[in-house]
Amino acid sequence: MELGPYLLLATLEGAVTAAVLALTASGLALVFGVMRVVNVAHGEFFMLGAVIAWWVASHIGGAPVWGFTAALVLAPLIVGAIAAAADMTVLKRLDYDPERTIVATIGLLYILQQATLMTYGPDARPVEPPFNQRLALPWIEWTETGLGLYWPWGLSTTSYKLAVIGAAVVVLLGIWALMTRTRIGLLMRATQLDRDMALAFGIPVERVYALVFGLGAALAALAAVLIVPIQQAHYLMGHDPLLLSFIVVIIGGLGSLPGTILAAIFIGLTDGIISVFFSPTLAKILATLLVALVLVFRPQGLFGTRAA
Amino acid sequence: MTDKTNALTRRGALKTLGAAASLPLWARYASAQSAEPIKIGFQVHRTGIGAAYGRWYDRTTQAAVAMINEAGGINGRPVEIIAEDDGTDAKRGAEVVEKFATQHNCDIAFGTLFSHVVIGSAPRAGELKIPYFVVSEGHHVASGMLNRYTLQPGITDVKSQVQAMAPFVAENLGKKVTMVFPDFAFGHDHRDYFTAAIEANGGEVLEHIAIPPTETSFTKYFPKIPRDTEVLYHVMVGPAVLTFVKELGEFFGPNGPQMFGFIDSLEAVNIGSPGLEFLEGSYFWEGMPHHAQDDQSEFETIYREKVGVDARGASISDPKDVSTYAHMFGCWETLHVVKAGMEAAGYSGPQDRAALIEAVEAMTDMPESLEHPQGAKVFNGKTHQVFGHQYITQVQDGMLKKVHTTSIEDTLYPDEVDYTTQSF
Numbered sequence: 121m122e123l124g125p126y127l128l129l130a131t132l133e134g135a136v137t138a139a140v141l142a143l144t145a146s147g148l149a150l151v152f153g154v155m156r157v158v159n160v161a162h163g164e165f166f167m168l169g170a171v172i173a174w175w176v177a178s179h180i181g182g183a184p185v186w187g188f189t190a191a192l193v194l195a196p197l198i199v200g201a202i203a204a205a206a207d208m209t210v211l212k213r214l215d216y217d218p219e220r221t222i223v224a225t226i227g228l229l230y231i232l233q234q235a236t237l238m239t240y241g242p243d244a245r246p247v248e249p250p251f252n253q254r255l256a257l258p259w260i261e262w263t264e265t266g267l268g269l270y271w272p273w274g275l276s277t278t279s280y281k282l283a284v285i286g287a288a289v290v291v292l293l294g295i296w297a298l299m300t301r302t303r304i305g306l307l308m309r310a311t312q313l314d315r316d317m318a319l320a321f322g323i324p325v326e327r328v329y330a331l332v333f334g335l336g337a338a339l340a341a342l343a344a345v346l347i348v349p350i351q352q353a354h355y356l357m358g359h360d361p362l363l364l365s366f367i368v369v370i371i372g373g374l375g376s377l378p379g380t381i382l383a384a385i386f387i388g389l390t391d392g393i394i395s396v397f398f399s400p401t402l403a404k405i406l407a408t409l410l411v412a413l414v415l416v417f418r419p420q421g422l423f424g425t426r427a428a
Numbered sequence: 429m430t431d432k433t434n435a436l437t438r439r440g441a442l443k444t445l446g447a448a449a450s451l452p453l454w455a456r457y458a459s460a461q462s463a464e465p466i467k468i469g470f471q472v473h474r475t476g477i478g479a480a481y482g483r484w485y486d487r488t489t490q491a492a493v494a495m496i497n498e499a500g501g502i503n504g505r506p507v508e509i510i511a512e513d514d515g516t517d518a519k520r521g522a523e524v525v526e527k528f529a530t531q532h533n534c535d536i537a538f539g540t541l542f543s544h545v546v547i548g549s550a551p552r553a554g555e556l557k558i559p560y561f562v563v564s565e566g567h568h569v570a571s572g573m574l575n576r577y578t579l580q581p582g583i584t585d586v587k588s589q590v591q592a593m594a595p596f597v598a599e600n601l602g603k604k605v606t607m608v609f610p611d612f613a614f615g616h617d618h619r620d621y622f623t624a625a626i627e628a629n630g631g632e633v634l635e636h637i638a639i640p641p642t643e644t645s646f647t648k649y650f651p652k653i654p655r656d657t658e659v660l661y662h663v664m665v666g667p668a669v670l671t672f673v674k675e676l677g678e679f680f681g682p683n684g685p686q687m688f689g690f691i692d693s694l695e696a697v698n699i700g701s702p703g704l705e706f707l708e709g710s711y712f713w714e715g716m717p718h719h720a721q722d723d724q725s726e727f728e729t730i731y732r733e734k735v736g737v738d739a740r741g742a743s744i745s746d747p748k749d750v751s752t753y754a755h756m757f758g759c760w761e762t763l764h765v766v767k768a769g770m771e772a773a774g775y776s777g778p779q780d781r782a783a784l785i786e787a788v789e790a791m792t793d794m795p796e797s798l799e800h801p802q803g804a805k806v807f808n809g810k811t812h813q814v815f816g817h818q819y820i821t822q823v824q825d826g827m828l829k830k831v832h833t834t835s836i837e838d839t840l841y842p843d844e845v846d847y848t849t850q851s852f
Contacts, residue, residue, distance in 0.1 A: 126651050133648050242479030244667035248702060254678050274651060274679050351644045354667045356476075360644070395648040400640070 125259045125272040126396065132277045134392020136350070139288035140343045142384035144361045145368040146295060146377055147339030153375025154312045154332045157216060160225040162340055163362025164232035165203060169195045169341025170247075170353035171240050177247045184248035188349065191247065195345045196338035203337030204330045211333065212326060229358075236355045249349035253279040284346045291342060292381060299377065308332060312375070364391075367411050372421055379423025465508035466501070466770070468493075468763075469528030469558075471540040471549065476516030477641060477666045478542045480696035481752045485539060485563065486511065488756040491735045492763040502770045507763075514540055518548025525549045529556040535778060536766065539563060539759065542665075543613040550574040557852065559781055561766060563758035565589070565715075567617045570813035572845025576852065579788055579812040582762030583715065583755065584805075586617035588839035592818045593688070593713055594625035596832055601686040601711065602658025603631035608649070609663050611638035618663050618690070641666040650679045663690035670697045677706035687711065691718070691821075691828075695752040698742070700826055707823045711831070714819045715754040716802045719828045731760065731801035757802040764799035765791070765807075782852040789848055806836055810846040815839045 172195040177187030299305040372379030394403040473482030528534040543566035553560035554575035609615035687710035718741030743749040773787035789809035805816035821828040
């Protein structure tokens with residue numbers, strides 16, 4: 121494949137990765153930013169979103185669009201509720217102690233993963249996309265008569281992949297609006313800045329925490345619902361999103377939403393482009409190396425405001 | 429004289445008691461165990477990336493054992509399957525084999541598919557001196573990498589499969605091939621032996637594209653397929669095979685090269701799934717055709733019924749649950765080879781393990797029968813590997829239609845090892 125079309129294809133593939141990653145990682149960043157909790161179970165909330173999407177879609181008959189739409193609404197709600205319940209029953213009782221919450225969320229990771237294995241089983245199951253049209257993309261070339269269009273082999277995407285990118289942008293704008301333009305966003309930011317002062321001003325910090333933990337998990341679940349028609353729901357699918365989300369959150373600056381989103385776009389696109397031109401393993405190696413460099417030279421992350 | 433005898437007897441009695449206590453458990457009731465079941469340790473991929481294969485290997489195994497037991501078991505003893513999950517993991521696989529030998533007191537170990545698990549487990553089976561019957565396809569048995577205790581009498585290996593496919597590919601599809609395969613031992617067998625075989629048939633491999641078996645997104649690998657590729661040779665395993673094939677179709681659209689795939693890329697996947705329409709007209713290797721063919725043998729009809737598989741290769745009780753039909757016959761056939769071997773060796777307990785292996789090594793022709801529903805086979809006792817017919821099917825109106833059957837001779841290659849020269 122020639123360089124131009126090759127690069128366009130790599131960028132498109134990278135953009136899908138970036139979109140899903142931005143949603144997942146912003147959930148992780150939100151939880152860390154407000155609650156100072158390193159949520160190791162975040163990848164399992166992602167997996168749970170995909171599995172519930174399959175469950176909802178397979179129980180709703182008719183056109184695939186109905187099952188998918190229902191999953192898009194229900195899966196994040198259910199996962200968010202599970203996460204909020206985990207916060208109130210487990211994390212709250214540990215007083216959000218940083219070390220103990222890490223261990224607790226590792227436990228949560230295994231409980232969620234093995235419970236899924238015991239109920240849903242070890243198979244990968246597909247969810248049908250609501251629409252999926254292959255879109256062949258043209259490329260320009262110089263011909264004898266001037267500029268001409270042609271359709272290179274393999275240069276294509278699907279309408280659904282474009283929709284995933286669009287949906288991620290909309291959701292991220294929604295999160296931004298929620299954080300900056302609403303009262304609940306104000307409460308979250310107040311809690312993030314100073315927990316004790318927020319408590320003193322009568323902010324129900326415990327309820328804010330439960331809400332944030334649920335919201336973070338719901339974002340991961342939403343990302344999974346969007347990706348599951350492209351990939352498939354599987355009980356081990358939480359590993360990669362967790363690793364990549366941590367990479368993104370560390371590079372972007374712990375707890376910083378804009379930093380997280382920029383880092384997600386950067387990591388997603390470089391992952392796509394390096395995977396296409398070299399190898400996917402090299403893409404992971406470079407991303408991890410970048411994390412190491414950031415930790416050494418700028419431990420607060422590219423957009424972080426205080427030392428982590 | 430009497431005193432001397434008494435003294436000797438007392439000391440002797442103590443010695444005998446000591447010796448008896450240190451004997452392994454089986455030896456104590458060796459003579460009284462005729463009604464004891466023959467225990468077969470079944471190493472199965474219940475979880476991990478091989479779970480779909482494990483589910484169907486399990487069903488096939490249970491069906492074969494039920495049939496053997498209905499007919500009176502082996503040497504008048506019932507067969508009992510002791511299944512343990514290996515998690516499709518090499519380390520766990522070795523632990524499971526050890527458990528069979530030391531905790532469950534199994535007579536033999538049997539069953540697993542993924543090549544890395546077999547390669548990880550076989551050395552432990554050799555150390556514990558427990559016969560290890562694998563249903564794995566990898567070339568590792570016949571290559572001499574393993575040991576005398578590891579045998580593969582129920583399924584052919586990748587080297588002979590791809591060697592038999594290469595002439596068909598070169599003659600009917602094209603000579604410039606690009607290979608896409610999983611990046612572990614099984615995929616490397618495909619890479620090495622198909623490349624050699626297609627070159628022997630006047631073709632060439634333009635590009636080798638290795639993909640990790642745990643990968644979930646594939647489009648990024650496809651731009652490496654060179655433009656002048658005439659045939660795309662694909663084989664993939666793992667939970668994301670449906671995504672793999674779908675993205676292949678989305679990548680090429682209507683103008684792709686010829687496709688030749690190993691059915692592994694679609695095992696346990698419904699070929700009627702949305703997004704797979706582009707496979708119409710493409711070719712597959714199948715160890716045993718998923719869809720019932722017009723000339724299906726009476727043996728295969730009974731086999732399908734006993735295992736509970738319909739004419740489209742899916743579970744009778746759930747048409748969405750598609751089987752791993754092209755591979756799982758290996759469990760059925762291996763268990764019948766074990767039965768024949770134990771009967772020939774007069775097997776009565778673990779002390780006869782060596783005799784069992786020698787009896788299986790002495791086997792040669794295995795005619796098509798209810799014991800061998802996939803077709804006739806020839807076993808090579810020196811390499812511990814079986815050879816048999818291979819099938820090529822073409823997707824016609826959404827059905828996998830058999831278009832070519834190779835001879836057994838097509839699959840033979842010179843011996844690379846003689847396990848019979850190794851001591852037990």
